[in-house]
Amino acid sequence: MLVFSTSRMVWGAERGLLGLAPLLGQLGVGLTLASPQGALSEAWSAAGFPHVEFPVADRHGLRDADGGRPSPRVVAREVSETVGTARRLARLAKAFDIIHSNSLPGHLDCALAGRMARRPVVLELHDIVRPGLGRHVQRAAVRLASCTIAVSRSVGDSIGGHPHSLHVVPQGVDLERFQPGPPDASWRARLSSNPDEPVIGVVGRVDPEKGIRTVLQAMTMLDGPARRSHLAVVGAPARDDGTYEAELRAEAASMLGDRCRFVGPVDEVPAVLRSLDVLVNASASEPFGLSVLEAQACGVPVIGGASGGLPEFVTDGETGLLVAPGRPDALAAGLSRLLGTPGLSEDLTARALDCVVAYHTIGARSETVARLYRSLTPARAPARR
Numbered sequence: 001m002l003v004f005s006t007s008r009m010v011w012g013a014e015r016g017l018l019g020l021a022p023l024l025g026q027l028g029v030g031l032t033l034a035s036p037q038g039a040l041s042e043a044w045s046a047a048g049f050p051h052v053e054f055p056v057a058d059r060h061g062l063r064d065a066d067g068g069r070p071s072p073r074v075v076a077r078e079v080s081e082t083v084g085t086a087r088r089l090a091r092l093a094k095a096f097d098i099i100h101s102n103s104l105p106g107h108l109d110c111a112l113a114g115r116m117a118r119r120p121v122v123l124e125l126h127d128i129v130r131p132g133l134g135r136h137v138q139r140a141a142v143r144l145a146s147c148t149i150a151v152s153r154s155v156g157d158s159i160g161g162h163p164h165s166l167h168v169v170p171q172g173v174d175l176e177r178f179q180p181g182p183p184d185a186s187w188r189a190r191l192s193s194n195p196d197e198p199v200i201g202v203v204g205r206v207d208p209e210k211g212i213r214t215v216l217q218a219m220t221m222l223d224g225p226a227r228r229s230h231l232a233v234v235g236a237p238a239r240d241d242g243t244y245e246a247e248l249r250a251e252a253a254s255m256l257g258d259r260c261r262f263v264g265p266v267d268e269v270p271a272v273l274r275s276l277d278v279l280v281n282a283s284a285s286e287p288f289g290l291s292v293l294e295a296q297a298c299g300v301p302v303i304g305g306a307s308g309g310l311p312e313f314v315t316d317g318e319t320g321l322l323v324a325p326g327r328p329d330a331l332a333a334g335l336s337r338l339l340g341t342p343g344l345s346e347d348l349t350a351r352a353l354d355c356v357v358a359y360h361t362i363g364a365r366s367e368t369v370a371r372l373y374r375s376l377t378p379a380r381a382p383a384r385r
Contacts, residue, residue: 008038090116152309172365180299207238211282
């Protein structure tokens with residue numbers, strides 16, 4: 001099977017793919033990744049899976065700088081890139097049984113390539129696309145594809161129309177990597193200037209959609225034992241120029257002083273999670289929230305916004321806390337309650353871990369995905385590699 005990604009970095013969607021690949025291989029489904037060179041291709045090749053270098057131009061989406069309608073010039077550029085990429089993919093895909101798109105900018109490219117190469121296409125949706133031309137493009141790709149996987153009901157609902165070929169398959173966790181354990185003293189020292197105080201963490205890419213400014217503001221409103229907390233922002237900036245991260249660093253220094261650290265991207269995600277006292281996801285509308293699920297598997301209490309995909313596996317007051325998204329005061333109240341109520345963290349994490357084990361393992365997800373693949377090629381002989 002040919003998997004296509006436009007990403008050079010390893011974010012949540014790419015971590016999910018990297019975790020899925022070896023298990024699919026054990027189930028008889030071999031994956032070859034076509035992507036640009038970068039952190040993703042390096043991690044994929046290091047894991048022993050075949051990679052095809054597939055350069056792509058940076059895709060900036062179908063919105064202008066102010067979030068409005070794109071100019072005709074922008075649309076023409078995107079159409080040209082899509083057609084060119086689809087043609088190259090179609091030529092490559094003839095050696096494979098299925099094309100799988102794992103990133104939003106490549107969905108329409110793969111759907112068109114499948115028609116050209118006469119191969120079934122699977123789209124894996126990881127994004128809640130805002131209304132507008134971009135959502136129309138995604139709907140067109142879904143109609144052309146053979147099968148669509150959405151990582152949450154919220155992602156699936158954002159398409160509209162409920163196509164019969166859409167399947168909601170939530171993300172899963174590798175319980176051998178992500179499991180409860182003692183905090184790592186060296187990581188506590190990297191995450192905080194005072195490891196003896198509570199450490200609140202944000203784990204993921206650093207961009208405006210993740211609501212990190214909301215977390216910074218909430219940190220200034222904490223009450224009770226939570227007032228001593230430190231904040232660790234773990235992840236790489238979404239934009240190469242790092243402008244947004246630089247702005248956040250300056251704001252954090254002004255608001256929190258040495259109580260906030262920007263750690264950058266890390267490979268040892270389980271060790272980092274186990275070294276936190278709370279994992280926060282403050283996205284206004286998180287499509288799923290893989291880092292939240294991974295934190296639950298590690299026995300770390302979580303708090304996030306009551307929107308998007310989080311409420312589909314985080315039950316407020318039972319397996320985590322959910323608050324009004326975009327409200328620093330609501331987030332501060334939740335953090336103060338979580339860190340100031342004896343026994344609350346232990347109760348939440350115990351129930352959360354039970355739910356992860358029962359419903360969100362990477363093994364169960366791999367079996368579901370493998371069945372979907374096989375349903376698309378019931379009579380096809382194995383393709384030449």
